[in-house]
Amino acid sequence: MGVFSKTCEYGIRAVLYIAHRTTDGSRVGIKEIAAAVDTPESFLAKILQDLSRKGVIQSIKGPNGGFFLETPSLQRPLADIVKALDGDEVFSGCGMGLTQCSEKNPCPLHKEFKKVRNQLAHMMTTTTIGQFNKELLKGTLSLKK
Amino acid sequence: MGVFSKTCEYGIRAVLYIAHRTTDGSRVGIKEIAAAVDTPESFLAKILQDLSRKGVIQSIKGPNGGFFLETPSLQRPLADIVKALDGDEVFSGCGMGLTQCSEKNPCPLHKEFKKVRNQLAHMMTTTTIGQFNKELLKGTLSLKK
DNA sequence: TTAATAAAGGATAAAAAGGTCTTTATATAC
DNA sequence: GTATATAAAGACCTTTTTATCCTTTATTAA
Ligand code: FES
Ligand code: FES
Numbered sequence: 001m002g003v004f005s006k007t008c009e010y011g012i013r014a015v016l017y018i019a020h021r022t023t024d025g026s027r028v029g030i031k032e033i034a035a036a037v038d039t040p041e042s043f044l045a046k047i048l049q050d051l052s053r054k055g056v057i058q059s060i061k062g063p064n065g066g067f068f069l070e071t072p073s074l075q076r077p078l079a080d081i082v083k084a085l086d087g088d089e090v091f092s093g094c095g096m097g098l099t100q101c102s103e104k105n106p107c108p109l110h111k112e113f114k115k116v117r118n119q120l121a122h123m124m125t126t127t128t129i130g131q132f133n134k135e136l137l138k139g140t141l142s143l144k145k
Numbered sequence: 146m147g148v149f150s151k152t153c154e155y156g157i158r159a160v161l162y163i164a165h166r167t168t169d170g171s172r173v174g175i176k177e178i179a180a181a182v183d184t185p186e187s188f189l190a191k192i193l194q195d196l197s198r199k200g201v202i203q204s205i206k207g208p209n210g211g212f213f214l215e216t217p218s219l220q221r222p223l224a225d226i227v228k229a230l231d232g233d234e235v236f237s238g239c240g241m242g243l244t245q246c247s248e249k250n251p252c253p254l255h256k257e258f259k260k261v262r263n264q265l266a267h268m269m270t271t272t273t274i275g276q277f278n279k280e281l282l283k284g285t286l287s288l289k290k
Numbered sequence: 291t292t293a294a295t296a297a298a299g300g301a302t303a304a305a306a307a308g309g310t311c312t313t314t315a316t317a318t319a320c
Numbered sequence: 321g322t323a324t325a326t327a328a329a330g331a332c333c334t335t336t337t338t339a340t341c342c343t344t345t346a347t348t349a350a
Contacts, residue, residue, distance in 0.1 A: 001146075001149075001150050001231055001232075001234060001235065002234055002235065002238045002239075002240070002242060003148055003235065003238075003240060003262075004146075004240070004241075004242075005146050005307075005308090006242065006307075006308065006309095007307080007308075009240075009241050009242030010242070012241050012254075013241050013242070013252075016253055027326095029325095029326070029327085030326085030327075040308085040309060040310080041310095042309070042310055042311070043308065043309045043310080045327075045328085046309085046328095046329095048327085049327075049328060049329080052327085052328085053328090059326095059327060059328090060316085060317070060326085060327080061315070061316045061317055061318095061325085061326050061327045061328075062315095062316055062317025062318050062319095062324090062325060062326055062327080063317065063318045063319065063324065063325045063326070064317085064318070064319095064325080064326085065316085065317065065318085065325075065326050065327065066326075066327080067327085078254075086146055087146075089146060089147055090146065090147065090148065093147045094147075095147070095148060095149065095154075096149075096154050096157050096158050096288075097147060097149075097151065097154030097155070097158070098287065098289070098290060099290055100290075105287045105290065106286060106287065107158075107286065107287055107288065108161055108277040108280070108281070108286045108288075109157075109223075109268075109272075110286075112268045112272070113268070115264070115268075116261060116264050116265045116268060117148075119260070119261050119264060120261045123254075123257045123258070123260075123261060127254075127257070132253040135253070136253070141251060141252065141253045141255075142243065142250045142251065142252055143241070143243075143252065143253075144243070145243060145244055145245075145250065146307095150337075150338090151337075151338065152337080152338080172296095174295095174296065174297090175296080175297075176296095185338080185339055185340080186340095187339070187340055187341070188338065188339050188340080190297075190298085191298095191299095191338095191339085193297090194297075194298060194299080197297085197298090198298090204296090204297060204298090205296085205297080205346085205347075206295080206296055206297045206298075206345075206346045206347055206348095207294090207295060207296060207297080207345095207346060207347025207348050207349095208294065208295045208296070208347065208348045208349065209295085209296090209347085209348070209349095210295075210296050210297065210346085210347065210348085211296070211297080212297085
Protein backbone atom coordinates (compact mmCIF):
# COMPACT_ATOMS: atom_id res chain seq x y z
CA MET A 1 0.00 0.00 0.00
CA GLY A 2 1.29 3.42 -0.87
CA VAL A 3 0.52 6.68 0.90
CA PHE A 4 -2.37 7.40 -1.50
CA SER A 5 -4.95 5.04 -2.99
CA LYS A 6 -4.66 3.84 -6.58
CA THR A 7 -7.64 6.07 -7.38
CA CYS A 8 -5.72 9.03 -6.05
CA GLU A 9 -2.43 8.13 -7.72
CA TYR A 10 -4.19 7.78 -11.07
CA GLY A 11 -6.11 10.99 -10.47
CA ILE A 12 -3.01 13.05 -9.73
CA ARG A 13 -1.16 11.70 -12.75
CA ALA A 14 -4.13 12.35 -15.04
CA VAL A 15 -4.77 15.88 -13.79
CA LEU A 16 -1.13 16.85 -14.25
CA TYR A 17 -1.27 15.40 -17.73
CA ILE A 18 -4.41 17.34 -18.59
CA ALA A 19 -2.83 20.49 -17.16
CA HIS A 20 0.20 20.53 -19.41
CA ARG A 21 -1.68 19.30 -22.49
CA THR A 22 -4.38 21.96 -22.49
CA THR A 23 -2.60 25.22 -21.76
CA ASP A 24 -3.63 26.40 -25.24
CA GLY A 25 -7.32 26.04 -24.43
CA SER A 26 -7.74 22.70 -26.17
CA ARG A 27 -9.26 19.56 -24.68
CA VAL A 28 -7.89 16.10 -24.29
CA GLY A 29 -9.84 12.83 -24.41
CA ILE A 30 -9.92 9.99 -21.91
CA LYS A 31 -8.26 7.60 -24.32
CA GLU A 32 -5.18 9.75 -24.73
CA ILE A 33 -4.96 10.53 -21.03
CA ALA A 34 -5.24 6.90 -19.96
CA ALA A 35 -2.54 5.88 -22.40
CA ALA A 36 -0.28 8.77 -21.40
CA VAL A 37 -0.42 8.05 -17.68
CA ASP A 38 -0.68 4.28 -18.06
CA THR A 39 -3.93 3.57 -16.24
CA PRO A 40 -7.02 1.44 -16.98
CA GLU A 41 -9.13 3.61 -19.26
CA SER A 42 -12.62 3.07 -17.90
CA PHE A 43 -11.47 3.21 -14.31
CA LEU A 44 -9.77 6.51 -14.97
CA ALA A 45 -12.94 7.72 -16.69
CA LYS A 46 -14.79 7.22 -13.41
CA ILE A 47 -12.15 9.10 -11.49
CA LEU A 48 -12.15 12.07 -13.88
CA GLN A 49 -15.93 12.09 -13.91
CA ASP A 50 -15.79 12.42 -10.13
CA LEU A 51 -13.17 15.19 -10.23
CA SER A 52 -15.23 16.99 -12.85
CA ARG A 53 -18.39 16.83 -10.73
CA LYS A 54 -16.40 18.23 -7.83
CA GLY A 55 -15.03 21.07 -9.92
CA VAL A 56 -11.36 20.10 -9.70
CA ILE A 57 -11.18 19.70 -13.46
CA GLN A 58 -13.47 20.76 -16.32
CA SER A 59 -14.98 18.77 -19.17
CA ILE A 60 -17.34 19.06 -22.11
CA LYS A 61 -19.01 16.38 -24.18
CA GLY A 62 -19.29 15.93 -27.89
CA PRO A 63 -16.90 16.29 -30.82
CA ASN A 64 -13.79 18.24 -29.84
CA GLY A 65 -14.89 17.75 -26.27
CA GLY A 66 -12.73 16.32 -23.53
CA PHE A 67 -11.12 17.27 -20.28
CA PHE A 68 -9.34 20.53 -19.63
CA LEU A 69 -8.45 23.02 -16.89
CA GLU A 70 -9.57 26.58 -16.57
CA THR A 71 -6.88 29.03 -15.48
CA PRO A 72 -8.04 29.18 -11.84
CA SER A 73 -7.91 25.38 -11.67
CA LEU A 74 -4.22 25.47 -12.51
CA GLN A 75 -3.59 27.46 -9.34
CA ARG A 76 -5.23 24.96 -7.06
CA PRO A 77 -3.04 22.82 -4.81
CA LEU A 78 -2.55 19.10 -5.42
CA ALA A 79 -4.07 18.57 -1.99
CA ASP A 80 -7.44 19.37 -3.55
CA ILE A 81 -7.17 16.28 -5.72
CA VAL A 82 -6.26 14.13 -2.75
CA LYS A 83 -9.07 15.50 -0.61
CA ALA A 84 -11.58 14.99 -3.40
CA LEU A 85 -10.58 11.36 -3.95
CA ASP A 86 -9.20 10.04 -0.64
CA GLY A 87 -10.59 12.51 1.89
CA ASP A 88 -8.24 14.22 4.30
CA GLU A 89 -7.44 11.37 6.64
CA VAL A 90 -3.92 11.21 5.27
CA PHE A 91 -3.42 14.85 6.28
CA SER A 92 -4.94 14.68 9.74
CA GLY A 93 -5.41 11.09 10.89
CA CYS A 94 -3.52 9.25 13.61
CA GLY A 95 -0.59 7.16 12.41
CA MET A 96 -1.64 4.18 14.51
CA GLY A 97 -5.34 4.51 13.74
CA LEU A 98 -6.68 6.08 16.92
CA THR A 99 -10.09 7.44 15.99
CA GLN A 100 -8.90 10.95 16.61
CA CYS A 101 -5.41 12.41 16.62
CA SER A 102 -5.10 14.85 19.47
CA GLU A 103 -2.65 16.38 21.92
CA LYS A 104 -4.84 15.33 24.82
CA ASN A 105 -4.86 11.63 24.03
CA PRO A 106 -1.70 11.18 21.98
CA CYS A 107 -0.51 7.82 20.71
CA PRO A 108 3.17 6.94 21.06
CA LEU A 109 3.90 8.05 17.51
CA HIS A 110 2.04 11.32 17.77
CA LYS A 111 4.88 13.77 18.27
CA GLU A 112 6.99 12.53 15.39
CA PHE A 113 4.21 11.38 13.11
CA LYS A 114 2.60 14.78 13.22
CA LYS A 115 5.74 16.31 11.79
CA VAL A 116 5.80 13.90 8.87
CA ARG A 117 2.10 14.38 8.22
CA ASN A 118 2.43 18.15 8.34
CA GLN A 119 5.34 18.06 5.95
CA LEU A 120 3.25 16.01 3.55
CA ALA A 121 0.33 18.41 3.92
CA HIS A 122 2.59 21.41 3.43
CA MET A 123 4.07 19.93 0.30
CA MET A 124 0.67 19.12 -1.18
CA THR A 125 -0.88 22.48 -0.37
CA THR A 126 2.00 24.57 -1.65
CA THR A 127 2.31 22.62 -4.87
CA THR A 128 -0.10 23.63 -7.61
CA ILE A 129 -1.59 21.60 -10.41
CA GLY A 130 -0.05 23.85 -13.05
CA GLN A 131 3.44 24.25 -11.70
CA PHE A 132 4.99 21.29 -13.50
CA ASN A 133 3.72 22.23 -16.95
CA LYS A 134 7.04 23.44 -18.32
CA GLU A 135 8.98 20.41 -17.17
CA LEU A 136 6.28 18.06 -18.39
CA LEU A 137 6.38 19.72 -21.81
CA LYS A 138 10.16 19.47 -21.85
CA GLY A 139 9.88 15.83 -20.85
CA THR A 140 12.13 16.04 -17.81
CA LEU A 141 9.38 14.72 -15.56
CA SER A 142 7.44 11.51 -16.02
CA LEU A 143 3.83 10.48 -15.43
CA LYS A 144 4.08 6.82 -16.34
CA LYS A 145 5.98 3.56 -15.65
CA MET B 146 -7.09 5.68 4.02
CA GLY B 147 -4.30 6.27 6.44
CA VAL B 148 -0.59 5.90 5.80
CA PHE B 149 -0.62 2.31 7.10
CA SER B 150 -3.21 -0.45 6.62
CA LYS B 151 -5.62 -1.38 9.40
CA THR B 152 -3.66 -4.59 9.82
CA CYS B 153 -0.54 -2.57 10.41
CA GLU B 154 -2.17 -0.03 12.71
CA TYR B 155 -3.59 -2.83 14.85
CA GLY B 156 -0.28 -4.65 14.78
CA ILE B 157 1.72 -1.66 15.99
CA ARG B 158 -0.73 -0.90 18.78
CA ALA B 159 -0.77 -4.52 19.91
CA VAL B 160 3.00 -4.94 19.87
CA LEU B 161 3.52 -1.78 21.91
CA TYR B 162 0.93 -3.04 24.35
CA ILE B 163 2.62 -6.41 24.67
CA ALA B 164 5.98 -4.68 25.11
CA HIS B 165 5.00 -2.66 28.14
CA ARG B 166 2.89 -5.40 29.70
CA THR B 167 5.53 -8.12 29.68
CA THR B 168 8.73 -6.43 30.84
CA ASP B 169 8.63 -8.72 33.90
CA GLY B 170 8.79 -11.85 31.75
CA SER B 171 5.09 -12.59 31.93
CA ARG B 172 2.78 -13.24 28.97
CA VAL B 173 -0.38 -11.56 27.90
CA GLY B 174 -3.37 -13.16 26.15
CA ILE B 175 -5.09 -12.15 22.95
CA LYS B 176 -8.30 -11.26 24.77
CA GLU B 177 -6.62 -8.72 27.00
CA ILE B 178 -4.57 -7.27 24.15
CA ALA B 179 -7.55 -6.88 21.84
CA ALA B 180 -9.53 -5.13 24.54
CA ALA B 181 -6.63 -2.89 25.50
CA VAL B 182 -5.95 -1.67 21.99
CA ASP B 183 -9.58 -1.75 20.87
CA THR B 184 -9.39 -4.10 17.89
CA PRO B 185 -11.45 -7.09 16.69
CA GLU B 186 -10.11 -10.03 18.69
CA SER B 187 -9.94 -12.73 16.05
CA PHE B 188 -8.57 -10.40 13.43
CA LEU B 189 -5.84 -9.31 15.78
CA ALA B 190 -5.15 -12.96 16.57
CA LYS B 191 -4.32 -13.51 12.90
CA ILE B 192 -2.04 -10.51 12.84
CA LEU B 193 -0.13 -11.56 15.94
CA GLN B 194 0.11 -15.09 14.63
CA ASP B 195 1.76 -13.64 11.53
CA LEU B 196 4.14 -11.46 13.54
CA SER B 197 5.01 -14.43 15.71
CA ARG B 198 5.80 -16.62 12.69
CA LYS B 199 8.02 -13.85 11.39
CA GLY B 200 9.82 -13.53 14.70
CA VAL B 201 8.79 -9.97 15.47
CA ILE B 202 7.06 -11.11 18.65
CA GLN B 203 7.16 -14.32 20.67
CA SER B 204 4.36 -16.58 21.89
CA ILE B 205 3.73 -19.82 23.73
CA LYS B 206 0.59 -21.90 23.98
CA GLY B 207 -1.16 -23.41 26.93
CA PRO B 208 -1.96 -22.25 30.45
CA ASN B 209 0.06 -19.18 31.40
CA GLY B 210 0.92 -18.90 27.75
CA GLY B 211 0.38 -15.84 25.61
CA PHE B 212 2.35 -13.25 23.70
CA PHE B 213 5.51 -11.59 24.93
CA LEU B 214 8.73 -10.01 23.76
CA GLU B 215 12.25 -11.20 24.34
CA THR B 216 14.75 -8.49 25.25
CA PRO B 217 16.27 -8.30 21.75
CA SER B 218 12.79 -7.84 20.29
CA LEU B 219 12.35 -4.71 22.37
CA GLN B 220 15.30 -3.15 20.57
CA ARG B 221 13.89 -3.70 17.11
CA PRO B 222 12.58 -0.69 15.18
CA LEU B 223 8.87 -0.16 14.58
CA ALA B 224 9.69 -0.32 10.88
CA ASP B 225 10.08 -4.07 11.30
CA ILE B 226 6.41 -4.37 12.18
CA VAL B 227 5.42 -2.28 9.18
CA LYS B 228 7.64 -4.26 6.81
CA ALA B 229 6.30 -7.56 8.14
CA LEU B 230 2.68 -6.53 7.68
CA ASP B 231 2.55 -3.96 4.86
CA GLY B 232 5.84 -4.54 3.05
CA ASP B 233 8.14 -1.62 2.43
CA GLU B 234 6.30 0.18 -0.34
CA VAL B 235 5.46 2.98 2.06
CA PHE B 236 9.17 3.52 2.65
CA SER B 237 10.33 3.35 -0.93
CA GLY B 238 7.43 3.60 -3.38
CA CYS B 239 6.60 6.49 -5.71
CA GLY B 240 4.04 8.95 -4.36
CA MET B 241 2.10 8.95 -7.61
CA GLY B 242 2.32 5.21 -8.15
CA LEU B 243 5.02 4.96 -10.82
CA THR B 244 6.16 1.36 -10.75
CA GLN B 245 9.58 2.41 -9.62
CA CYS B 246 10.74 5.55 -7.86
CA SER B 247 14.02 6.67 -9.35
CA GLU B 248 16.15 9.69 -10.03
CA LYS B 249 16.36 8.78 -13.68
CA ASN B 250 12.63 8.79 -14.34
CA PRO B 251 11.28 11.02 -11.60
CA CYS B 252 7.64 11.91 -11.25
CA PRO B 253 6.72 15.54 -10.54
CA LEU B 254 6.45 14.88 -6.83
CA HIS B 255 9.70 12.98 -6.55
CA LYS B 256 12.00 15.62 -5.10
CA GLU B 257 9.68 16.65 -2.30
CA PHE B 258 7.95 13.34 -1.74
CA LYS B 259 11.27 11.60 -1.20
CA LYS B 260 11.97 13.92 1.72
CA VAL B 261 8.68 13.11 3.39
CA ARG B 262 9.10 9.40 2.78
CA ASN B 263 12.64 9.44 4.15
CA GLN B 264 11.52 11.32 7.23
CA LEU B 265 8.87 8.67 7.81
CA ALA B 266 11.41 5.89 7.29
CA HIS B 267 13.89 7.59 9.60
CA MET B 268 11.30 7.99 12.30
CA MET B 269 10.23 4.35 12.08
CA THR B 270 13.74 2.93 12.02
CA THR B 271 15.05 5.00 14.92
CA THR B 272 12.04 4.31 17.10
CA THR B 273 12.16 1.01 18.96
CA ILE B 274 9.35 -1.22 20.11
CA GLY B 275 10.40 -0.89 23.73
CA GLN B 276 11.05 2.81 23.96
CA PHE B 277 7.56 3.84 25.00
CA ASN B 278 7.26 1.38 27.89
CA LYS B 279 7.71 3.90 30.67
CA GLU B 280 5.20 6.34 29.31
CA LEU B 281 2.72 3.58 28.56
CA LEU B 282 3.03 2.34 32.14
CA LYS B 283 2.57 5.86 33.43
CA GLY B 284 -0.46 6.22 31.19
CA THR B 285 0.69 9.37 29.44
CA LEU B 286 0.44 7.71 26.03
CA SER B 287 -2.60 5.98 24.60
CA LEU B 288 -3.13 2.90 22.45
CA LYS B 289 -6.89 3.10 22.01
CA LYS B 290 -9.77 5.39 20.93
C1' DT C 291 -3.70 -39.39 32.25
C1' DT C 292 -6.96 -36.06 32.05
C1' DA C 293 -8.77 -31.58 31.87
C1' DA C 294 -8.09 -26.92 31.15
C1' DT C 295 -5.96 -23.23 28.67
C1' DA C 296 -4.27 -20.61 24.98
C1' DA C 297 -2.26 -19.92 20.43
C1' DA C 298 -2.14 -21.89 15.50
C1' DG C 299 -4.47 -22.95 11.49
C1' DG C 300 -8.17 -23.27 8.14
C1' DA C 301 -12.55 -22.12 6.07
C1' DT C 302 -15.63 -18.69 5.20
C1' DA C 303 -17.92 -14.16 4.91
C1' DA C 304 -18.57 -9.19 4.54
C1' DA C 305 -16.94 -4.84 3.00
C1' DA C 306 -14.09 -1.90 0.36
C1' DA C 307 -11.12 -1.01 -3.47
C1' DG C 308 -10.14 -1.64 -8.03
C1' DG C 309 -11.80 -2.39 -12.62
C1' DT C 310 -15.09 -3.30 -16.90
C1' DC C 311 -18.94 -2.73 -19.84
C1' DT C 312 -23.19 -0.88 -21.78
C1' DT C 313 -26.39 2.69 -22.26
C1' DT C 314 -27.58 7.63 -22.07
C1' DA C 315 -26.95 12.57 -22.57
C1' DT C 316 -24.84 16.35 -24.91
C1' DA C 317 -22.27 18.90 -28.16
C1' DT C 318 -20.61 19.56 -32.94
C1' DA C 319 -20.45 19.17 -37.87
C1' DC C 320 -22.64 18.19 -41.97
C1' DG D 321 -32.55 17.37 -38.55
C1' DT D 322 -29.13 13.48 -38.71
C1' DA D 323 -25.00 11.42 -37.82
C1' DT D 324 -21.05 11.35 -35.05
C1' DA D 325 -17.95 12.12 -31.26
C1' DT D 326 -17.40 12.32 -26.58
C1' DA D 327 -18.13 12.38 -21.50
C1' DA D 328 -21.74 10.94 -17.87
C1' DA D 329 -24.11 7.51 -15.61
C1' DG D 330 -25.24 3.13 -13.97
C1' DA D 331 -24.90 -1.77 -13.59
C1' DC D 332 -21.92 -5.10 -13.02
C1' DC D 333 -17.59 -7.97 -11.87
C1' DT D 334 -12.99 -9.15 -9.49
C1' DT D 335 -9.55 -8.76 -6.10
C1' DT D 336 -7.93 -7.35 -1.76
C1' DT D 337 -8.71 -6.08 2.81
C1' DT D 338 -10.99 -6.66 6.93
C1' DA D 339 -13.28 -9.76 9.93
C1' DT D 340 -15.47 -14.11 12.10
C1' DC D 341 -15.78 -18.77 13.54
C1' DC D 342 -14.52 -23.41 14.27
C1' DT D 343 -11.09 -27.08 14.78
C1' DT D 344 -6.45 -28.55 15.92
C1' DT D 345 -2.18 -28.48 18.43
C1' DA D 346 0.84 -27.45 22.20
C1' DT D 347 1.45 -26.68 27.06
C1' DT D 348 0.45 -26.84 31.78
C1' DA D 349 -1.44 -28.40 36.08
C1' DA D 350 -4.00 -31.43 38.84
S1 FES E 1 -2.62 10.58 18.17
FE1 FES E 1 -1.57 9.24 16.84
S2 FES E 1 -0.66 10.63 15.47
FE2 FES E 1 -1.67 11.97 16.81
S1 FES F 1 9.42 8.85 -8.85
FE1 FES F 1 7.63 9.44 -7.80
S2 FES F 1 8.40 9.71 -5.79
FE2 FES F 1 10.19 9.14 -6.85
